[in-house]
Structure formats: C-alpha cells, structure tokens
Amino acid sequence: MNTSSETARSTISLPDGVEIPTGALEVRSYWQNVFQRLRRDPVTVTCLVIVLLIILMAIFAPYLAPADPYKASMLKRLAAIGTAGYPLGADELGRDMLSRLIYGGRISLLMGIIPVFVALFVGGTMGVIAGFVGGRTNMLIMRLMDVFYAFPSIMLAIAISGALGAGIGNGLLALTLVFIPPITRIAESVTTQVRSFDFVEAARASGAGSWTIIRVHVLSNVLGPVFIYATSLVSVGIIIASGLSFLGLGVSPPAADWGLMLSTLRQSIYVNPMVCALPGVMIFITSLCFNLMSDGLRSAMDVRL
C-alpha cells in the first residue's frame, strides 16, 4: 500500500535547544523498502538486466547484427556453429543465425509486450469499473469475462488468429483479447477489496466524489498489483506469440522471428540439431527472465494476488 515518504529524522529538536535522539524512529518509504529488498535479490536484478539487454538488442538490431539477416548463401546452408563469418552457424538458406536471432527479438518482444499493455489498459479499466460500481455492472462485465475464460488461453489465441488469418496485426489482436479477461479479473478483485477499506469510506464521508476516490485512492492501490500481474503475462505472451508464428499465423517468411525460425528450422534437425534449437533458446531465456523478474518484483513490492 502507499505510505507517505517521510524523511528519516534521527533527532527531535525541542524549542529550548535540547535534542532528543530517537535512533529507532527512522521511517523508510515504501519504495526505499522495495529497493532494499531488490538489492538483496541477485536473481531478480540479473533477470532485470538480461531483459533490458534483450530489449536494447532488439531496438539496436541494425547496429549490432554482424551481417544482413536476409542475405542467403547456398554454400553456407546449415553451417555449424563457429564457422568463419557465421559465429552461430547459418539457417536452412545459409543466412547468418546470429544476425537473425538479434533481429528476431523485435517481433517476438513486440508481440509479447504490446498486447499486455493494451489489455492492461482495457482490462484494468473494465475491472476497476466492475469492482467500483458493483451490482449489475459488475455482473455483466464479469460474466462476459467468464465466457472468455472458458477457452484455454492458447486455444483462444489460435482460434481468433486462425479465423482472422496470418499477420502481425491479427496476432496482436488475438493476444490482446486473450489477456483482457485475466487482467479484468485481477483488477476487479483488487478494486473490490480496496473499496471496502476505511480510508475510502472516510474519503466519501468527507465529500469526495466517485471520480476523485477512483483517481486518488483506488488507482494508486490497484495499479501496483495489476501491473505486477501483467508483467507475468509478458512471458506467456512471448510463448504464445512465438507459438502462433510457429503455426504460420504470425509473420510470414522471410521475416526473422524466433517462432517462425524455429518452425522452418524444424525440418533440418537431422542435419544440424544445435543450430535448429537456437531460436527456442532465445524464446526460453526471454520468457524465463520475464517470469523470474515478475516473481521477484512481486515479493519485493509485497503484492499478494
């Protein structure tokens, strides 16, 4: 919960110049506590750094990639790891794997992160409305979410993008629809809890309008938990998004995307298994780091869902 950030004061000065030491009274702010806990958690910090590096790698791909990710070479098809000029080998068309892996993060990360953010906005809004207004509005919104919940997430994503057809836009839309229900649920349950707290009652008693209460009291308490929950969805998003590409529902060749690369290289596992497994390693590392980071932030921020 939100605590005011009081500065630590180790002495109290009395008017007549006497200072009373109060060593034990040091008050740390909420965020200071969070950082304190994070500092003692090397796993979370490491994952945070890896995630940042992967994101930076995707953004600056054109500057980092040693070769053109689309330049094919018949002679270098499925070259082994460590071949001169091809540090991580080459794919089935002889394109440099390292460069393709660097570029491949762009689409995978976009497809994993954007839907979660859109869903965070839409689902969060619906959840807060459902939780705050209650009654029939709550019933209507939450029953609608129950219907979407009746589909396993990956199946819903495949069904929607299968019906819409291949393409990044359709994949983004499908993933967003998949993430709205769980975020709405979390936002609703946290809002319902917050609404019954005494300070909301007090605010209302002192004449605050609904909008003020939502803005000042509800949002400040709901955003944290919902955001933490959303970060754990990014990992799911990346796995499902790559899965869609794997089924041929995401981007189309020759684009460099981890899921699509894994799918096309699958035919070559008898020739060069190590190279074929590489795109999956990238998906795995990214999703693992997002998961561990989300777990660490959750315990550092003391959020219980």
Place this chain on the structure above:
Amino acid sequence: MFRYIIQRIIYSIPIALGVTVIVFSLVYLGPGDPLDAVLPDDATAADVQEIKELYGFDKPLPVQYAIWLGRAVTGDLGTSIGTGQPVTDGLKRAVVNTLILAFFASIFGFTIASVLGIVAGYHHGRWADKVVSTLAITGVSVPNYWLAIVLIIIFSVELNWLPSLGMGPGESAAWTLDWAHMRHMILPMIGVSIISMGIIARSMRAAVAEILNQEFVQTLRSKGLMERQVLRHVVKNAAPTVMAVTGLQIGNLMGGSILIETIFAWPGTGFLLNEAIFRRDLPVLQGTILVLAMFFVTVNLIVDVMQTSVDPRIRRD
C-alpha cells in the same frame, strides 16, 4: 449436495451459450465472405444468391446462429471445405486421440508435480525447495514446442531410443495399451504436460507451505502424530486448491497440445486444427474449437463439484 450440483449446472448454461456465440462469430471475424472459399471464381450473382440460400447465409445473423446452434446440438457441425466430408467424421477420431494423449499427460504431469510440490512445500526454504522451485519456474517458462523439438533431437535423432512421429507403429488406427504404443506416447506426453507441471507444482508447494504454518498442524504434532500422518492431513487440506488449479490446467494442456501434436504428427485435434488453419477450412476450425471449449467447460464444472465435495467451505453460491 445434489441441489448444489444442479445449481452449478444451471450456472454453466449461460457460459456454454456464450462460448457458442464466440465460436459462431469466429467465421465472421475473417476477411471476406465465409462463402468465398467454396464459391468458384466464375460464379454469377444468381449462383451466389442460390448458394447463400442453400447455406442459409441470406438470413439475419441471429437466425443463422439459432440454426447453427440447433444443428450443433444434434451433432451436425457442417461440412469441411477441405474434404467435403461432415466435420464430425474427422473430429470424432481426432478428439479420441487428443483425449488419449491428454489423459496420460495429465496423470503424468499431476503425479510428478504433486510429489515435487509436496516435497518443496514440506522443506520450505531449504535446498529441496530451491531445486523444485527452479525446476517449476523453468517448466512454466519453457516454450513447450521448443522442448518437444529438443526432446526429439536428444531421444530420437541422437540416441535413437524413442520414435518421434505418430501414435504407434504402422498405420493401424486402433490404439491399444501396450509398449509399442506407449513408446510413441512418452515424448509428446512430456511436451504437453511440462507447463502445467510447473504451475501445479508451484501451487502445491505454496498450499502445503501455507497449511504447515497453520495452528492445527501444531496441535497434530503435539498430539504425538508421526510426521507421515501430519503430512497426510496437510496434503488433504491442500487438495482443493490444487484440484482447482489442475482443472484449469487440463484445458491448457489440451490447448497446448495443438502445437505438440503438430510436431509429433499426433493425429488429434491439434493436428486437425493446424490443417484447418493452413487450408482456411473454417467449419473444421469452428467445430474443433467448439468441442474443445465445451469439454473444458464440463471439466471445470466437474472440478468445481469435486472441490466442493472435498471441502464444503468453498461452496460458491
């Protein structure tokens, strides 16, 4: 209890109907007219009109939905655009094959996850817990389709121990419970269950650790019960939570098998869906999703009732 079951069934009806609405609208999500795929290129306007009337596409959407739903309830899911056969023909066998895989995968996943989760929860904070927690988060984060490929590389390509394609030796359609068929089951089973395994192990660990902290455990110990008996009480109390998670996971397991079946050429619903997506065979896509989703709704209903019979405190009224 009986009244509760009836209540739950009644509560599931609107959800099931909602599911049918979503599945029905899938066909209208896509670009173009759903008839484009069946119409020949040189069809005249009169032909189009005739076919529209034949398929009932000339009626307003709610009427179309009602007709579609009526047919679906009686087991008529339309005709496959790819094969010209009724959708239900291919679907029946695919569903059975998926269920066979899902059955073994869920038993396998649930058993291992429970044992690991109990061990971790019991030794909370110690090395056994750390090992299991690491394994569990790895299981949750691993893309199962990639793991499946890695398993094939290790056990089929490099070691040549296990087969990587199909449900069994030869082309015979009948599946029997013997070693020849089980050899084909091992890799897909691991691939399908890995994510659920991680999730179930994590929730079992959390539930056991939390219950061990409750006062009644202290009472049991001070009564002089052996640790084994204490653990039995703890597991019994953790069961409802874990059952709820497992119920949800059975659905995810079947959803996740879409990718795994494609990799192992397992002739189930996933394989069927993949083909339907590739050919844009929307009736097959629609029918398969409908059956899977209905199955999932039923599983959740059963889990909910079972959960309540184990622990009446969590009754949802």
